[in-house]
Amino acid sequence: GAGVSQSPRYKVAKRGQDVALRCDPISGHVSLFWYQQALGQGPEFLTYFQNEAQLDKSGLPSDRFFAERPEGSVSTLKIQRTQQEDSAVYLCASSPLNVGTMSGELFFGEGSRLTVL
Amino acid sequence: KNQVEQSPQSLIILEGKNCTLQCNYTVSPFSNLRWYKQDTGRGPVSLTIMTFSENTKSNGRYTATLDADTKQSSLHITASQLSDSASYICVVSARRNGGYNKLIFGAGTRLAVHP
Numbered sequence: 001g002a003g004v005s006q007s008p009r010y011k012v013a014k015r016g017q018d019v020a021l022r023c024d025p026i027s028g029h030v031s032l033f034w035y036q037q038a039l040g041q042g043p044e045f046l047t048y049f050q051n052e053a054q055l056d057k058s059g060l061p062s063d064r065f066f067a068e069r070p071e072g073s074v075s076t077l078k079i080q081r082t083q084q085e086d087s088a089v090y091l092c093a094s095s096p097l098n099v100g101t102m103s104g105e106l107f108f109g110e111g112s113r114l115t116v117l
Numbered sequence: 118k119n120q121v122e123q124s125p126q127s128l129i130i131l132e133g134k135n136c137t138l139q140c141n142y143t144v145s146p147f148s149n150l151r152w153y154k155q156d157t158g159r160g161p162v163s164l165t166i167m168t169f170s171e172n173t174k175s176n177g178r179y180t181a182t183l184d185a186d187t188k189q190s191s192l193h194i195t196a197s198q199l200s201d202s203a204s205y206i207c208v209v210s211a212r213r214n215g216g217y218n219k220l221i222f223g224a225g226t227r228l229a230v231h232p
Contacts (some may be wrong), residue, residue: 004160033220035222040119040224040225040227041224041225042206042208042222042223042224042225043161043222044222045208045219045220045222053148054221067152091160091161093160105163105166106151106163108160108161108162109160110158110159110160111158111159111160
Protein backbone atom coordinates (compact mmCIF):
# COMPACT_ATOMS: atom_id res chain seq x y z
CA GLY A 1 0.00 0.00 0.00
CA ALA A 2 0.92 3.65 -0.20
CA GLY A 3 1.28 4.13 3.54
CA VAL A 4 1.03 2.42 6.91
CA SER A 5 -2.49 1.16 7.41
CA GLN A 6 -4.05 0.46 10.79
CA SER A 7 -7.35 -1.14 11.68
CA PRO A 8 -9.72 -0.68 13.25
CA ARG A 9 -9.52 3.11 13.42
CA TYR A 10 -11.84 3.10 16.39
CA LYS A 11 -12.55 0.37 18.89
CA VAL A 12 -14.83 0.45 21.92
CA ALA A 13 -14.39 -2.44 24.32
CA LYS A 14 -15.98 -3.37 27.60
CA ARG A 15 -13.58 -3.78 30.47
CA GLY A 16 -12.26 -7.31 30.49
CA GLN A 17 -12.63 -7.86 26.75
CA ASP A 18 -9.70 -8.84 24.55
CA VAL A 19 -8.87 -6.64 21.57
CA ALA A 20 -6.61 -7.02 18.55
CA LEU A 21 -5.21 -4.10 16.60
CA ARG A 22 -3.70 -4.61 13.17
CA CYS A 23 -0.89 -2.80 11.40
CA ASP A 24 -0.02 -3.14 7.70
CA PRO A 25 3.37 -1.47 7.26
CA ILE A 26 4.68 -0.11 3.99
CA SER A 27 5.71 -3.04 1.80
CA GLY A 28 9.33 -4.01 2.30
CA HIS A 29 9.84 -2.03 5.49
CA VAL A 30 12.10 -3.90 7.87
CA SER A 31 11.46 -2.02 11.09
CA LEU A 32 8.08 -1.80 12.79
CA PHE A 33 7.22 0.03 16.00
CA TRP A 34 4.13 0.19 18.19
CA TYR A 35 3.45 3.27 20.32
CA GLN A 36 0.76 4.20 22.82
CA GLN A 37 -0.43 7.80 22.85
CA ALA A 38 -2.59 9.12 25.68
CA LEU A 39 -4.68 12.23 25.11
CA GLY A 40 -2.51 15.34 24.99
CA GLN A 41 0.72 13.38 25.29
CA GLY A 42 3.47 12.28 22.96
CA PRO A 43 3.68 8.67 21.81
CA GLU A 44 5.21 6.20 24.28
CA PHE A 45 7.25 3.27 22.96
CA LEU A 46 5.72 -0.19 23.31
CA THR A 47 7.67 -2.61 21.16
CA TYR A 48 9.98 -2.92 18.14
CA PHE A 49 10.26 -5.56 15.40
CA GLN A 50 13.01 -6.09 12.88
CA ASN A 51 11.34 -8.26 10.28
CA GLU A 52 9.63 -11.02 12.28
CA ALA A 53 11.92 -10.72 15.30
CA GLN A 54 10.66 -8.79 18.30
CA LEU A 55 13.89 -7.17 19.43
CA ASP A 56 12.53 -4.91 22.12
CA LYS A 57 9.34 -5.24 24.11
CA SER A 58 10.47 -3.24 27.09
CA GLY A 59 7.67 -0.70 26.67
CA LEU A 60 4.78 -3.13 26.96
CA PRO A 61 3.04 -2.03 30.18
CA SER A 62 1.97 -5.47 31.37
CA ASP A 63 1.76 -9.10 30.38
CA ARG A 64 -1.74 -8.38 29.10
CA PHE A 65 -0.07 -6.76 26.07
CA PHE A 66 1.28 -8.98 23.33
CA ALA A 67 2.55 -8.17 19.85
CA GLU A 68 3.53 -10.34 16.94
CA ARG A 69 4.74 -10.04 13.37
CA PRO A 70 4.95 -13.69 12.28
CA GLU A 71 5.88 -13.19 8.63
CA GLY A 72 7.77 -9.97 8.93
CA SER A 73 5.05 -7.80 7.42
CA VAL A 74 1.64 -7.40 9.11
CA SER A 75 1.75 -6.95 12.86
CA THR A 76 -0.93 -7.42 15.50
CA LEU A 77 -1.04 -5.84 18.95
CA LYS A 78 -3.25 -7.80 21.29
CA ILE A 79 -4.51 -6.56 24.64
CA GLN A 80 -6.09 -9.10 26.93
CA ARG A 81 -8.60 -8.33 29.67
CA THR A 82 -8.67 -4.64 28.79
CA GLN A 83 -8.71 -2.05 31.56
CA GLN A 84 -9.85 1.57 31.44
CA GLU A 85 -6.25 2.77 31.64
CA ASP A 86 -5.62 1.02 28.30
CA SER A 87 -7.75 3.69 26.59
CA ALA A 88 -5.42 5.48 24.18
CA VAL A 89 -4.44 5.78 20.55
CA TYR A 90 -2.16 2.98 19.42
CA LEU A 91 0.19 4.08 16.66
CA CYS A 92 2.15 1.83 14.36
CA ALA A 93 5.20 3.09 12.46
CA SER A 94 7.52 1.47 9.95
CA SER A 95 10.88 2.26 8.44
CA PRO A 96 12.84 0.77 5.55
CA LEU A 97 16.05 0.77 7.57
CA ASN A 98 17.63 -2.11 9.37
CA VAL A 99 18.63 -2.17 13.00
CA GLY A 100 21.62 -0.05 14.00
CA THR A 101 20.59 3.24 12.54
CA MET A 102 17.39 5.19 12.57
CA SER A 103 18.56 8.24 10.71
CA GLY A 104 15.99 7.45 8.09
CA GLU A 105 12.34 8.23 7.82
CA LEU A 106 9.75 6.75 10.13
CA PHE A 107 6.26 6.51 8.68
CA PHE A 108 3.26 6.45 10.99
CA GLY A 109 -0.19 5.05 10.51
CA GLU A 110 -3.31 6.98 11.48
CA GLY A 111 -3.63 5.04 14.71
CA SER A 112 -6.28 2.91 16.36
CA ARG A 113 -8.23 4.73 19.05
CA LEU A 114 -9.21 2.32 21.83
CA THR A 115 -11.84 3.27 24.37
CA VAL A 116 -12.41 0.87 27.26
CA LEU A 117 -15.69 1.37 29.11
CA LYS B 118 17.06 9.45 32.42
CA ASN B 119 16.58 10.30 28.75
CA GLN B 120 13.99 13.04 28.48
CA VAL B 121 12.59 15.47 25.94
CA GLU B 122 10.85 18.62 27.18
CA GLN B 123 8.86 20.92 24.92
CA SER B 124 7.60 24.44 25.44
CA PRO B 125 5.21 26.04 25.36
CA GLN B 126 2.62 23.37 26.00
CA SER B 127 0.17 25.26 23.81
CA LEU B 128 0.22 28.38 21.68
CA ILE B 129 -2.32 30.53 19.86
CA ILE B 130 -1.24 32.85 17.07
CA LEU B 131 -2.91 34.83 14.33
CA GLU B 132 -2.71 33.73 10.73
CA GLY B 133 0.32 35.18 9.00
CA LYS B 134 2.38 35.55 12.17
CA ASN B 135 5.60 33.68 12.94
CA CYS B 136 6.21 31.48 15.95
CA THR B 137 8.99 29.44 17.53
CA LEU B 138 8.61 26.20 19.44
CA GLN B 139 11.27 24.94 21.83
CA CYS B 140 12.67 21.52 22.62
CA ASN B 141 15.22 20.69 25.34
CA TYR B 142 16.58 17.21 25.75
CA THR B 143 18.80 15.21 28.04
CA VAL B 144 19.19 12.22 25.72
CA SER B 145 22.68 10.77 25.60
CA PRO B 146 24.42 9.62 23.53
CA PHE B 147 22.65 11.70 20.95
CA SER B 148 22.04 10.39 17.44
CA ASN B 149 19.53 12.67 15.76
CA LEU B 150 16.57 14.94 16.40
CA ARG B 151 13.30 15.05 14.51
CA TRP B 152 10.30 17.32 14.43
CA TYR B 153 6.91 15.84 13.60
CA LYS B 154 3.57 17.49 12.86
CA GLN B 155 0.50 15.66 14.12
CA ASP B 156 -2.93 16.81 13.00
CA THR B 157 -5.82 15.95 15.29
CA GLY B 158 -6.82 12.32 14.83
CA ARG B 159 -3.93 11.57 12.49
CA GLY B 160 -0.52 9.99 12.77
CA PRO B 161 2.65 12.12 13.08
CA VAL B 162 4.29 13.26 9.85
CA SER B 163 7.99 14.06 9.68
CA LEU B 164 9.05 17.67 9.10
CA THR B 165 12.83 17.50 9.61
CA ILE B 166 15.58 15.16 10.77
CA MET B 167 18.84 16.64 12.04
CA THR B 168 22.07 14.91 12.99
CA PHE B 169 24.78 16.09 15.36
CA SER B 170 26.64 18.05 12.69
CA GLU B 171 23.64 19.98 11.40
CA ASN B 172 22.52 23.14 13.14
CA THR B 173 19.74 24.27 10.83
CA LYS B 174 17.41 22.63 8.36
CA SER B 175 14.44 24.01 6.48
CA ASN B 176 11.33 22.43 5.01
CA GLY B 177 9.26 25.11 3.33
CA ARG B 178 8.00 27.51 5.99
CA TYR B 179 9.42 25.31 8.75
CA THR B 180 12.99 25.86 9.95
CA ALA B 181 14.53 23.72 12.66
CA THR B 182 17.68 24.60 14.57
CA LEU B 183 19.84 22.39 16.74
CA ASP B 184 22.44 23.29 19.35
CA ALA B 185 23.99 20.00 20.38
CA ASP B 186 26.15 21.69 23.01
CA THR B 187 23.22 23.11 24.96
CA LYS B 188 20.94 20.24 23.88
CA GLN B 189 18.30 22.56 22.54
CA SER B 190 16.29 22.67 19.35
CA SER B 191 13.71 25.04 18.00
CA LEU B 192 11.14 24.90 15.24
CA HIS B 193 10.33 28.21 13.61
CA ILE B 194 7.17 28.56 11.54
CA THR B 195 7.05 31.50 9.17
CA ALA B 196 3.89 33.20 7.87
CA SER B 197 1.59 30.75 9.65
CA GLN B 198 -1.44 29.32 7.93
CA LEU B 199 -4.65 27.89 9.36
CA SER B 200 -3.45 24.45 8.26
CA ASP B 201 -0.47 24.76 10.60
CA SER B 202 -2.85 24.14 13.51
CA ALA B 203 -1.59 20.86 14.94
CA SER B 204 0.64 19.34 17.60
CA TYR B 205 4.36 19.58 16.95
CA ILE B 206 6.40 16.81 18.51
CA CYS B 207 10.14 16.81 19.10
CA VAL B 208 11.72 13.35 18.97
CA VAL B 209 15.31 12.58 19.96
CA SER B 210 17.11 9.39 19.00
CA ALA B 211 19.48 7.79 21.48
CA ARG B 212 22.40 5.99 19.92
CA ARG B 213 22.90 2.49 21.25
CA ASN B 214 25.81 0.17 20.49
CA GLY B 215 24.76 -3.05 18.84
CA GLY B 216 21.13 -2.12 18.76
CA TYR B 217 18.60 0.13 17.18
CA ASN B 218 18.35 3.79 18.06
CA LYS B 219 15.52 4.28 20.53
CA LEU B 220 13.28 7.28 19.92
CA ILE B 221 12.24 9.47 22.86
CA PHE B 222 9.18 11.62 22.21
CA GLY B 223 8.31 14.96 23.75
CA ALA B 224 4.72 15.66 24.81
CA GLY B 225 4.30 18.12 21.95
CA THR B 226 3.29 21.76 21.58
CA ARG B 227 -0.29 22.28 20.52
CA LEU B 228 -0.45 25.18 18.04
CA ALA B 229 -3.69 26.89 17.08
CA VAL B 230 -3.65 29.41 14.23
CA HIS B 231 -6.63 31.75 14.23
CA PRO B 232 -7.86 33.85 11.30
